[in-house]
Amino acid sequence: MSPRDVLLHGGAALVRHHAVASVVLCALALLATLAFPLLARKFFVDENAFILGAASTSFDAVDAKAAASHAANAREAIRVGVSSGVDATDALRGWVSEELEKIRLDVFAHEFARTPPRGSRANATVGRNLHGIARARKGNGREGIVLVTPIGDPRSDGPDADADALALLLALTTKLRDAPWLAKDLCWLVPDARVAGPVPATDAWLREYHHPSGSAGERFGRVGAIQQAYAVELPRGASFDRLRVSMEGRNGALPNMDLVSVAIALGRGLVTTRGDATRVKRPELEGGWARVESAARPLVGRRAAAGYVGDARSVVAFMRRLASGTPTGAHASFKSFAMDAITLRGFIEGRDDGGRRRGRVSYDGARAFHAFGILLESLTRSSNNLLELLHHSMFYYVIVDDFRFLSIAEYVAPSAMMLFAMVLTAGAIAGRGWNPTSRPPRTEQEEEEEEEPPPAPPSHDWSSAFAVAFAAHLSGCLAGATCVFAHDAGLGLGVVAAATWVVAYGGAAVAHLAASNFGFFDAPRGPGVEPAWSSLWVVTLSVTSTALGALTFFNFALALPVTAVLAPLCLAAGRGPGSSGRAAATALAPLAFALPFDGGATSLGALASHHRSWTGGTFALPLMFGVVWPAVMQCALIAAARRPTRARRRVDRGKKTR
Template sequence: MSTEHREKEEEEVKTDGGSPKIKPRPIVQLGIFLISHSPVFSVVFSAAGVMALLLLPLLAKNTYISENALMPGSARSMLSHRDVSDGSKLVNDIQNFRLNHEGQGVEVQRLIGKYMSEMGAEVYYQKFQPDGNHFHPLHFFSGPASYTDLGNVSCASYGVNVAGIIRAPRGDGKESIVLVTPYDFINGGDYEALSFGIASSLFSLLARVTWLSKDIIWLVADSRYGDYRPVSAWLSEYHTPSFEVSDLSKCDDELNISDSFRRAGTVAAALVVKVDGRSERFEDTLSIYAEASNGQMPNLDLINVVNYLAVHRQGFYVKVEKVVSLLSSSWLKTVGEILEAVGKVARTLNPDWKFGIPAADYLEGSATLASSLYSQALGIPTGPHGAFRDYQVDAITLKVSPRFPPGNKGRQHEFFLRGAQLLEGTIRSVNNLLEKFHQSFFLYLLTSPGKFISVGVYMIAFALLVAPLPMVAASLYIDGCNTLTNATDNSAENLKSWKWLRAAKQVFALHLLGFIVTLLPYFISQLPGEQSPTNRSIVWATTSSSLLLVTFVTIPGCSPFSSRPHGANWTVLKSVTISAAFIGLCLMSIINFATAEIGALLLVPMCLMVRPIKPDLRSGRVKSLLCALCSMVLVTIGFPVMFFAISKGLLGEGLVGLSLGGEFWTWLESLWAWKSATYLYIGMVHLPCWLLCLCILFHPS
């Protein structure tokens, strides 16, 4: 045996009474070190996670075009004044027709269809039912909602979409681009009608160009029942055609429209255009909405193309949604000023260090980031473009606000020209693609129209927040087992090995209760008679509380008020609770990262800090009383209804005149109606963990 090998063996293997002791691996030693010092590391990691979240606006990068084939702005616009005149004529005809005619027929749809046909498009009309987006627990993740028969509904109540198709002269009919203009044919305003001027001007141009390689579909969505439903109904028919004769066909003669549904190729991208009110600035404003169901986002390149063309070619003021109340936040302004000062010091030390941004930019970025995070976490589409994301189609909604009143005919021509040129450039870029959007990001947060945070950056904050959970869970489990060993002489090892099963039984029972509570609103909504949201929320709360009491009574040891010999040791119970919270947050991060991020901000401090308050109150020491106060405050804030009220105040909506139960029920109803995974998270992860923390808080230790 060589000397080197002998020395290595002597380092790794030590003999003590003839039994070898192998030196633990470095990863095991690191785990033991972290677990043994978990209180310190939990504070460090949690604080670092919050700090990383506050630093995100500083880490935002400028957007850029990843796909070279897009080439936005490389071609000169071919839009002519004749095309714009056609758009203006359509808007004037619609406005004059609505002034001279009343009723709920389809005359306006036929007028639009006539213009499309004169441009050379294939025109057809699609009828859809006014309602059908209902919550069903067994169909939660079944994809886009199916529209079922609603019984006796008059033909006048059906919505009617108008669609025109331009076949690409250089295409093979396998791909298409969709342009959507929602319009309420019954109560639509003058501003809303201006979207026809932009779309018609563009459609007139595209009908005669020779460079198109993808079919163009112009969908005029009947938005009298909302902007989303007509687009979703059209997409459902487009992708899953029904060959059965439905009751809708009986209305063809009464509405005097055909029932032939035409299709083009696979939808490569979609743009929803809507003129919405007058701009508050001295320039035309373009608002971009990109969030779809369950936090899905379109490929960032699509937003980048629109933003580049709007700013550098057409001179629009581009914006995305902000949490306006944060713009006046004093503490956030203080954080921005501190970071700005640190950035100035860093630049004096080294001019190449580009750390820090002006405090005003930090406030704007934080407000936009909060809005992007909140909209993704809700899981509710922010516009009709969300219907396209259900079919994995990249789409955004563009809301344009002109700087002139709708009656100003002189400014309309310029407005239609600029809007149509923006859409022309975007469609031309998408037309250049030979494949789907794939080069840029799909997981990102926006801090401005021209800045974003990629998933590789913002996931660091989440990772730091949840990192203490497994360490603290292991440490608590070891402490709980050691406590049992010291307190018991007979069969301590056997009891120690099975002690976690008692806590697991309690955790499983409350998670099962959370699953049942999640399903209750479906059955409550089936109750006969009209009930207000407040009454339904009362029924839900009463039923859930009764089920909780039944669970405490029927399952021994599940109640926090059970006797100590039959109840689980609170340290072991807290260990299993933290483990369940960690698993739930990690699973939610796969479905909707924004929900997991906000959930971690609430769950992690509550799970780490909560402890029985009886020993702390008995001791009377200041430190113990502060720990008890922190536990009670975190558990109070962690209650879903309480956090809903706090978020209302943070978003600037105010709590004056707020019916908390009714508002909370309406909010949850919107979540389950849109099949938001956030609803499942609240009922099956957050609520059970909150109940378990409540059990720990009042544990009879």
């Protein structure tokens, strides 16, 4: 038998036994998901131009003392400004502008409208970004590196923390502006992060950078094509014992992993130079994770159980941040413009509930400035050596810990298997019917030898199926629009949720009436003619698998849990007797509202608020109302449709075989 015949017979057998194959594929997807912690591999840097560890640094103790002096001056500027009725953020920006002019940098100001999130009662104000440019003596002005220090962020440690970050960057910029190796222009951006945080302010600056509006006039300096960007945030007092590298952008977008790997490698060496006091430690397991670890301990041993459960918790935590679609720093704005960027945060791991320090601090004062300055200089010099954008490494990954990660090759398998099960079932139902004869398929030679022609493929009522599917999706779109518009109108979270429920279930009632008119709940029409719900089943499987497959490559962390719920639900909707179908339909519909969030009467209102918090929105709300709710609604209709009895099936089979 030729390989082609083997493939044909294997594919035919797979289609013939698609029900069993779907169960096996879903089970394998579950096992592959549980194996995530076991498949992690070590970090590596794929871009040799970074010359990681091969270049020396020049940021020394003298520069660190200069940074400490700058920090004292910045705090004094805050004190003087506040005593004069000037906002602390405005005082800091004025101080750093004067300092940049003293070291002969090109200084530019950019005003933008600070618009609060929709539904917020805050008033729109004018924000003022500031950036200075150090021109590279050996450069041609066509490429640049951006360093970012947001000021005025309500979620930061306050103006003193902003003063420390500005002081560090001022000392570093003073050092690097005359560096003999600098071949790319260096831009230092100070976004005004008041009201809405650093992301909208950085967005406004990048929009002006790439699409000049004319409001900034000719006084808006540029550094050519921005290659990489590094945002810096320090705690109050510049005291830290840990370094957090934040890379999550809008809707789970990630920078090239080489940039993350270099930052983690350099930062890991930074925080481990003091030995056990600063060694990276995994937090203690608590709650459900501790119970899972206790249950696994007798099976695999204490050490293996703790390692596996700890890695699983890290994977879930990282994927949860990606699935939320929430940016974790100013770096997210650069990723929206196809630039790789990360945020570096120093923080104190040992704090009590009141935010006070607990135990010894690894880096404090001048030592903190020295350590962080070395890190930033190393990263800047690494980016300075690149001749093109990062492209060797991957843009899809899951961070497990400071040493290991999962690439797309490991984590895409579960989604791929569940989606393939949906596509396989849809193809089998479309080509063979939902309850075909048990007669095995014949080869071409057998068909030629037999006088009887092969049975005709089943007849589907595609127009009715597409009409009901359209009604279900239209219902979801109207419910989603109601959710957003009610939130924008300033209604409470509970009112938003109630209005959305009314529209959603009103649309479900309309879809049910449409299904009734198209004969979804009538008796089968005869042999060779598929019931209407069977055609809808094919449409539901096809549309849902296509949408989830597309989402997998935009936000895998959000697609995986939704696929894990919708795939078995869609696969099981058309199976089994119809006696329990109507009861199942009642139980299926509310499931849609519990998928993307923790539940509660105000969940839908909170979802709308989260969606409106970021420019362009997040994937969660469109996924909820454009994919999840229509799929659940169609599954409920399919489960509630009337199926033929077993005696009727035997009669139909006899008519088909004669």
